[in-house]
Amino acid sequence: MRQQLLYLWLAESALDAEAVAWALYDGAQGKGLALPKAKDPATPPYASGLAALEDGWCLLQAPQPGAPVGPEGASLGELQFQFIFERRLEITP
Amino acid sequence: MEGQRHRLSTAAMADFVADGFLRFDALIPEPLNQAALEEMKALAPGKLRRTLHGLGGRAGRLERDIEPQESPESLTPLAACYPAPSALGAVLRFPAVAGIIESLVGANPAFDHDFIHHIPAGAPRGQHLHVDAVLEPAGQAFDIQLFYFPTAVASGGGGTRFVPGSHLRRARAEGIARYQHVLGEQHYSGPAGTLLVFHQGLWHAGQPNPSAEDRWMYKLRLNPREPQQRLWNTADLAALHNDPRDHSFAHPGGDTVAQRLRRMAPWQRGHEGRYEQMQRAALWRYLTGDSTFDVDFYLTRQRVREGALGEAQR
Numbered sequence: 001m002r003q004q005l006l007y008l009w010l011a012e013s014a015l016d017a018e019a020v021a022w023a024l025y026d027g028a029q030g031k032g033l034a035l036p037k038a039k040d041p042a043t044p045p046y047a048s049g050l051a052a053l054e055d056g057w058c059l060l061q062a063p064q065p066g067a068p069v070g071p072e073g074a075s076l077g078e079l080q081f082q083f084i085f086e087r088r089l090e091i092t093p
Numbered sequence: 094m095e096g097q098r099h100r101l102s103t104a105a106m107a108d109f110v111a112d113g114f115l116r117f118d119a120l121i122p123e124p125l126n127q128a129a130l131e132e133m134k135a136l137a138p139g140k141l142r143r144t145l146h147g148l149g150g151r152a153g154r155l156e157r158d159i160e161p162q163e164s165p166e167s168l169t170p171l172a173a174c175y176p177a178p179s180a181l182g183a184v185l186r187f188p189a190v191a192g193i194i195e196s197l198v199g200a201n202p203a204f205d206h207d208f209i210h211h212i213p214a215g216a217p218r219g220q221h222l223h224v225d226a227v228l229e230p231a232g233q234a235f236d237i238q239l240f241y242f243p244t245a246v247a248s249g250g251g252g253t254r255f256v257p258g259s260h261l262r263r264a265r266a267e268g269i270a271r272y273q274h275v276l277g278e279q280h281y282s283g284p285a286g287t288l289l290v291f292h293q294g295l296w297h298a299g300q301p302n303p304s305a306e307d308r309w310m311y312k313l314r315l316n317p318r319e320p321q322q323r324l325w326n327t328a329d330l331a332a333l334h335n336d337p338r339d340h341s342f343a344h345p346g347g348d349t350v351a352q353r354l355r356r357m358a359p360w361q362r363g364h365e366g367r368y369e370q371m372q373r374a375a376l377w378r379y380l381t382g383d384s385t386f387d388v389d390f391y392l393t394r395q396r397v398r399e400g401a402l403g404e405a406q407r
Binding site: 012017021023074077078079 | 269371
């Protein structure tokens, strides 16, 4: 069994929000399903997290609620809304 | 001072606050680019050896034996770095470059460090996305980093990858390594003599170079030694600078600084962009010394509320 991982960072905490950043890892080293990619390499492979679900990816992790914003405004750091998806593949040796 | 005639405009400064970088294509003329490239090739091995030696924790005689006179020490005033006839010095004192530096970090900032980035033709590996700042300052003061490309860099030729608008996010140096792609990121390509100027916090990474041409880049970090207030050419400041009533949900201004600071990068979608605006407004307050400046009333609203609290406590 091998795992393929898809990271999507969405514009909001909702799974159907737009993807703004992405990363892909292929534990099958190309021996399983081809990883998704858009025609334009500058475009995310899925427009939203929901689109990834609809294409067969399983949600592994969703972001926790963020800290309340205090009077100084939000402390901006890394991208807030990280969703991790996986596909598990049986690889024939 | 010569650089004063070449200082940035208010519009350019606002673009820097919004985007975290400025780009100047073919700023340095060709004869100087060639001379700078030759000097970079000569200096590169020594700088690399020194850095590797330092990172290995064995600083000492070997470090000091390598071209000590040719490489400035940290805290050296910029004006004393790379004296004539150095070609790199000529680039740094080129009037347009001097004007850019003076506008952002003053006429005589401190040399922090520099490095010569050489990505040979065919180099297969790139860096992960990272930020150089490591430790963010408590206030709004910022360093700049110059990225000077003495030769043309073709698309896909190992040009630096960077994420416009990322500079005001406080991230761990390599906490951002996981972002393989960010919507709206750029991969630098451009003509010889181009200068990129980054805010210290801008996310960036060196890229693989599958092309047949070596890629050379000189990077220099500078620390301001004076308040970074109104150091640019402020002739257009009164026309563009807005007061806190410039408010998208009430009466937005026209061609104002606020309008420039509202421009979001493609990855800055939705309401999260409002937090970016607040950060940018705070930086513009520092740069202008105007503690009432605002973009869309977020900071002003807070001040109005604090006034109400003060009244209640009397």
